[in-house]
Amino acid sequence: MHLIYAFFILLSLSDGFNPNCPGRCNCDSMQLVQCYRLTEVPSNIPSTTKRLYISHSKIQHLQLSDFNQMLALEDFILLASGTESVENDTFKTLGTLKTLELWKNKLRQVPSALPASLEVLILNDNSINVLHGSDFEGLMKLKILELKNNLISSLSPSMLSSLVSLQSLMLDGNDMEAIAGPQLLPHLTHMSLENNKLHLISGSFFTSLQSLQFLSFSGNFLTKIPINLPKSLLSLKMERNQLRMVRFRDMKHLENLSHLYLSENLLSSINGAQQLTNLTTLELSQNQLQMLPFRLPVKLQKLDCSNNLIQKVTAQDFQDLRDLKHLFLDNNIVSLFEAGALQRCSQLSNLALERNLLLSIPLRLPGTLARLDLKGNAIRDISEREVRDLKQLHVLNLRNNKISALDLKALESLPRLRHLYLDGNPWNCTCSRLKAREVLMAKGTDVRGGQCAAPAEQQGESWMSSKKIMRQYEHHLYLTEKSKETKKKSKPEDPSSISINMDDDDYDYEID
Numbered sequence: 455m456h457l458i459y460a461f462f463i464l465l466s467l468s469d470g471f472n473p474n475c476p477g478r479c480n481c482d483s484m485q486l487v488q489c490y491r492l493t494e495v496p497s498n499i500p501s502t503t504k505r506l507y508i509s510h511s512k513i514q515h516l517q518l519s520d521f522n523q524m525l526a527l528e529d530f531i532l533l534a535s536g537t538e539s540v541e542n543d544t545f546k547t548l549g550t551l552k553t554l555e556l557w558k559n560k561l562r563q564v565p566s567a568l569p570a571s572l573e574v575l576i577l578n579d580n581s582i583n584v585l586h587g588s589d590f591e592g593l594m595k596l597k598i599l600e601l602k603n604n605l606i607s608s609l610s611p612s613m614l615s616s617l618v619s620l621q622s623l624m625l626d627g628n629d630m631e632a633i634a635g636p637q638l639l640p641h642l643t644h645m646s647l648e649n650n651k652l653h654l655i656s657g658s659f660f661t662s663l664q665s666l667q668f669l670s671f672s673g674n675f676l677t678k679i680p681i682n683l684p685k686s687l688l689s690l691k692m693e694r695n696q697l698r699m700v701r702f703r704d705m706k707h708l709e710n711l712s713h714l715y716l717s718e719n720l721l722s723s724i725n726g727a728q729q730l731t732n733l734t735t736l737e738l739s740q741n742q743l744q745m746l747p748f749r750l751p752v753k754l755q756k757l758d759c760s761n762n763l764i765q766k767v768t769a770q771d772f773q774d775l776r777d778l779k780h781l782f783l784d785n786n787i788v789s790l791f792e793a794g795a796l797q798r799c800s801q802l803s804n805l806a807l808e809r810n811l812l813l814s815i816p817l818r819l820p821g822t823l824a825r826l827d828l829k830g831n832a833i834r835d836i837s838e839r840e841v842r843d844l845k846q847l848h849v850l851n852l853r854n855n856k857i858s859a860l861d862l863k864a865l866e867s868l869p870r871l872r873h874l875y876l877d878g879n880p881w882n883c884t885c886s887r888l889k890a891r892e893v894l895m896a897k898g899t900d901v902r903g904g905q906c907a908a909p910a911e912q913q914g915e916s917w918m919s920s921k922k923i924m925r926q927y928e929h930h931l932y933l934t935e936k937s938k939e940t941k942k943k944s945k946p947e948d949p950s951s952i953s954i955n956m957d958d959d960d961y962d963y964e965i966d
């Protein structure tokens with residue numbers, strides 16, 4: 455409340471101090487002028503203005519005379535204002551202009567004669583359909599060029615050749631079918647051409663892009679990973695293309711490549727990725743893999759093979775992956791999971807196996823797991839043998855399986871369990887199930903229990919919260935109180951092993 459009040463005072467003060475501030479604009483002491491709902495660039499903008507921001511206006515045409523007075527302008531941002539054209543040389547004399555952003559307008563070409571001081575040029579969401587070499591002539595300081603969501607259909611070497619300092623080039627969402635090189639952009643580190651219509655990239659395209667680190671061709675029609683990719687590459691995105699195979703031997707010079715994204719292609723097998731020695735992330739979701747990739751890079755930390763047709767997981771698949779932290783195998787048809795298959799992965803913390811065909815929890819999973827997702831399989835029970843090593847497990851999802859009974863010892867062997875999902879299982883709500891409920895409550899585990907399927911009189915009751923079941927259980931407890939007391943004494947439990955440390959609640963699931 456006070457803040458809002460202070461804001462209004464400031465606003466009225468600044469208007470009061472600056473009688474020159476045009477209507478529908480705010481002028482602040484930092485030489486920032488912000489205007490909305492204009493029909494033209496105001497003629498009386500203070501000449502000291504460094505940053506002019508206009509949005510949601512109707513300014514069809516920009517002209518030279520609009521900027522006559524603005525001798526100190528550094529940033530001009532014109533957003534969503536229906537601008538269709540810019541008079542020749544409008545920005546030419548603005549020798550201090552560093553940033554020009556003309557987003558979401560209706561421009562059909564790049565404004566002419568831009569000043570040599572320009573460092574950032576953003577023309578996203580317009581209707582520009584062609585680039586000319588002359589558009590960028592003399593822009594030796596330009597670092598960032600964004601032309602996303604226009605109608606540009608080609609990119610030739612001469613178009614950008616004057617941009618000797620360019621670091622980032624974004625051309626997503628255009629109409630490009632083929633691109634040719636060489637592009638002489640020695641300082642370019644980021645380039646994105648997502649969602650175009652590329653089916654061909656000429657072999658020479660990359661020869662003079664020796665600083666390129668982040669490259670994305672996601673959302674095109676490419677059937678091959680381009681050859682001659684620059685050695686400097688750290689990240690390559692090729693999602694949503696039509697790749698049927700990957701020839702890693704054409705990529706083995708990419709010694710620094712750490713992230714490779716190949717999801718949503720037509721890959722049926724992957725072999726030889728170990729040649730990418732520094733790869734840490736490999737994404738292969740939504741392909742047609744029938745087997746896990748063969749010979750994976752030893753530094754891999756994240757492997758996503760979800761949504762494929764993988765049937766089995768063996769120790770051989772993972773024998774060298776000691777750094778693996780995140781493994782996604784959900785939405786496959788895994789029915790065979792070799793005991794101890796992931797035993798060598800001594801850093802593994804997330805394992806996603808939901809929606810497969812498993813009949814039981816895989817044996818000898820690594821003790822480092824913090825999250826295990828097994829929902830939507832055909833698991834019938836949980837035994838202590840399967841889970842006893844999982845001392846770090848925080849989240850266990852067993853939703854939508856076929857489990858009817860829960861082994862008490864299994865639950866007791868999971869000291870850190872915080873979230874347990876058990877709904878969608880045909881629970882047999884016997885007294886021992888209710889004992890399990892007590893163990894879980896004592897541990898502070900958040901349980902989604904689901905409903906009882908048996909015995910008949912409990913059908914439809916929720917086994918974690920039903921009062922009816924609770925009353926029956928209390929009666930049962932009363933009868934067995936004494937024997938339980940003695941058991942407890944004879945088997946002392948280290949209280950620290952089941953005490954709840956709230957700090958442990960964070961776990962590292964969504965990573966990037």
Ligand SMILES: *[C@@H]1O[C@H](CO)[C@@H](O)[C@H](O)[C@H]1NC(C)=O
Pocket residue numbers: 542566
């Ligand atoms: C603007 O410049 C272009 C190229 O420099 C030229 O062809 C065109 O005739 C000019 N337009 C006007 C109105 O002067």
Ligand SMILES: *[C@@H]1O[C@H](CO)[C@@H](O)[C@H](O)[C@H]1NC(C)=O
Pocket residue numbers: 685686687709710
């Ligand atoms: C790879 O990365 C290292 C360390 O950042 C760097 O020194 C080296 O120049 C990079 N290699 C290439 C080919 O860019």
Ligand SMILES: *[C@@H]1O[C@H](CO)[C@@H](O)[C@H](O)[C@H]1NC(C)=O
Pocket residue numbers: 709710731732
């Ligand atoms: C892996 O990357 C490191 C630094 O990022 C680099 O120094 C090294 O040369 C790369 N290793 C290999 C085998 O290419």
Ligand SMILES: *[C@@H]1O[C@H](CO)[C@@H](O)[C@H](O)[C@H]1NC(C)=O
Pocket residue numbers: 858882883884908909
């Ligand atoms: C439920 O458990 C009880 C006691 O173990 C058993 O006698 C009964 O057959 C089970 N019912 C079902 C439907 O599995």
